[in-house]
Amino acid sequence: MNKFIKQLSHIFEDTFEQCGYDRSYGTVTVSNRPDLCQFQCNGALPAAKKFKQSPIEIANKVLEALKDNPIFKSITTAGPGFINIILEDEYLVNYINELSKENKYGCADLLEPKTIMVDYGGANVAKPLHVGHLRSAIIGESIKRISRFLGHNVIGDVHLGDWGLQMGMVVSEVKRRQPDLPYFDENYTGEYPTKAPFTINELEEIYPAASGLAKTDPAAMEEARKATAELQKGRKGYMALWKHILDVSVADLRTNYGNLNVEFDLWKGESDCQQHIDYIVDYLKENNYTTESDGALIVEVAEETDTYNVPPFIVLKSDGASLYSTTDLTTIWERVKDYNPDRIIYVVDKRQQLHFEQVFRCAKKSKIANDDLSLEFLGFGTMNGKDGKPFKTREGGVMRLQDLIQIIKDNVRDKLRDNSGFTPEETEEIARKVGLSALKYGDLSNQVTKDYVFDIDRFSSFEGNTGPYILYTVVRIKSILRKANEEGLSASKIIGAYSDTERDLLLTISKFNEVIEGSYLDKAPNRICEYVYELSNLFNKFYHETKILSEENIGKKSSWIGLITLTKDILETCLDLLGIETPERM
Template structure:
């Protein structure tokens, strides 16, 4: 189904051509003066120089050709050369009728589906998720959902950090605490226990304790480095411990991501890339890309057009150890081998931009994947507290993600109980649904690349540009539809009639924007555009609701038409919030 703006542009382009002008001037935009018109065309201004005519003359010529238009009810030329437009009500209602039954509410399935891998996790195992992991998960999940909606094969990868020094620190600390465990007996040849010698709570205490100890005790740090090396060499006891750490950690990570309604198709780890490193490094050497510099193996990635210094990409340290750069490059090799993606998108803190500039250039320069494969970096800003500094606990520490979720849910529970709109037994579950909307919408309504203030009071409000406000609007629509059905009315019957009043037309016009918004938001990797759209749509609906007595309307045909508009509005809002990664309750 063609987008509304395209249909309007076709009508204007045809009018320009009939009037003797180039059809390319028929571009249409939403009016910035809604008090005067709904759409406008500035093509006459652009064409004045080419045709040596006053813009108003060109505009008048074009408007004359629109006199019998089936699309516009008004087309007028306004000095110095604007064309002001209003859409015909019959055309608008017909478009919404088609949109109502269209598979994707008028959005188009892509003609060229791509395989896109999104790297949007990045947590380290043995450590709890904290607020720093929030943005990657929320933004990445939304982009994945939009891509799938439009027909692309989207593959989400959590990309766990599981192979670095933190593993050696945990193993060494555990060895100091429980040296009698069989994992530390080099002569042991039996089967290792199936149960881990620690819980997730103990594991989350062991790592920070070991990390702190390593900073003040050099011998402990050396021991941890050796344990890391032995693990990476495959010592059986350490591998068994590593497997325990992975099972316990991943189970806990999945539980916490589930609370965010975030899922991954792949639970790949840094260690999965290790087998690809030796051959990758050897090939870089053989082809002359990699060379030794102060003992380290590096690849030059600077370009003549660089306006700032781009350091060489370090492949191996002077002691032969690999780095994040090495692992990320080897992961690209693995992804190319397993999936042949058209694009790999990294949703990562924007402060890592230089790292990914080096990785991307190195991957392309050394031929790790085809030149046409796109490598994309979506760097997100910082989530800050009201003081403008990175969000912390009251004690000044990094807040665990599950504690943030609990705080939001508790705030929503109190507000829902105060409203007395939901029975006590349902209030907790409703609070979780609405709380998730507060967190996700609060984040996604901001442009991803910008820092933003995480304000619990504002984000949990039922008024203003918030997730709960959007959900409240959906619940209001559901309530009207339920009451209509209780009158033994069939919501399936009815056609969308011409707008009965101005507020209905504003709502109908807002509905037509959905296809373009979704396609544009995915193309630009910009979920905030979906948020802006549904906030505008919710406002349009609520204005219509307050100005129109829907259920008390005596004209049954008119009432049935309004019900169809409500059904479409609900469908658009619910589809949109699903793309953002949350849902609406039945009541709130």
């Protein structure tokens, strides 16, 4: 189903062509003066330069060709040659009724779906999720859902930090605390325990202790480096202990990501590509992509057209050790081999842009990524406190994500206490959904690349551009529909626009497919947030102006029930694309 604005553009493109002008001048846009018209076409102005005619002459010629078209209530010229358009309600209503029958409300079926991998999450094992992990998780989840909704084959990968020095630190700290465990006995030949020697709470205390000690004690750092090297060489006891670290951490991460309504298709990590690093290093050497610089093995990735300094890609350090860059390059190779994606989107802190620029250039230069594979960096800004600095606890530490979720949930629960009629269980479930809507909508409503201020009172408000306000709108519609159902009323086709507000509501609904496809192309969930806020405002205005259930005209009432049902369905679809659940009552 074509987008509504596209259908109008086709009519004007055909008409411009019939009048002897290029089709490209027939583009129609939403009016920037809604007090004057609904849509406008400004193509007569640029056409005047090419065809040596005045813009108003061209505009009038187009209007003359369209004067008998029944879809236009009013079509006039303004200024030097603008064409102002107001549609007949019947044309708009017919489009909305057709849209309501579509499986995806007018979003076109794809002729060539893409295989898209979204790399988001990026949590480190043995560490709790903190507020710094929030944006990657919820932005990536939304990008995945939007892409999948449009019909693409989408694979979400958490890409855990589960390798490197941090693992050596944990292993050496466990050894200091429990030296008699069999993992540290090189002569041990039996089966290692199936139960981990630590809980998640203990594990999350072990790493910061190990890291703090290593920073102040050179001997501890050397011990961690040695443990890392032995782990990476495959020492059996250390590998068994590492497996415990991974299992305990991933179980906890699954719970915490699940609490955010974030789901991954792959739970891979840096360790998964380690077996291929030697192959990639040899490949780069044998194909003459590498050179040596101060003992390190590098690939030059700077280009003559660069307007900024792009350092070389380091494959191996002077001591022969690989880096995160080597791991990221090898991961691209592995993804190409296993999934043959058309696009790989990395949802990462924007401060890592240069790193990924080096990785992408090396992948393309070395043919690890072919020309058809799109490697895309989506860098997000920082979530800040009201002081403008990265959000922290009152004590100045980095806040755990589960604590942040609990804080906003408690804030919402306090506001719900004024509502009677809910059981404690219902209140808890509503607080969970509304709290998450406040947190996720508060984040996603911002442009991805921008920093923003986390304001718990504003985000959890039931008024204004907030998640709770959007949810309350959906719940209000559900309440009306329940009452209509009790009266034996059902939705029918929409039969007209009986007020300016209803007409505006219909026009906004008609933009759904345009908004979703635009959000996909721009990787911009905030566009969906803007849309649901506009739609919610218009519905609430319509609700206050219209006595839906007390209307005596059954045809009109059924039409309205059909309209608000469609409004609810589109709002819930949009919220689901943002990873937000809706309650039945609030």
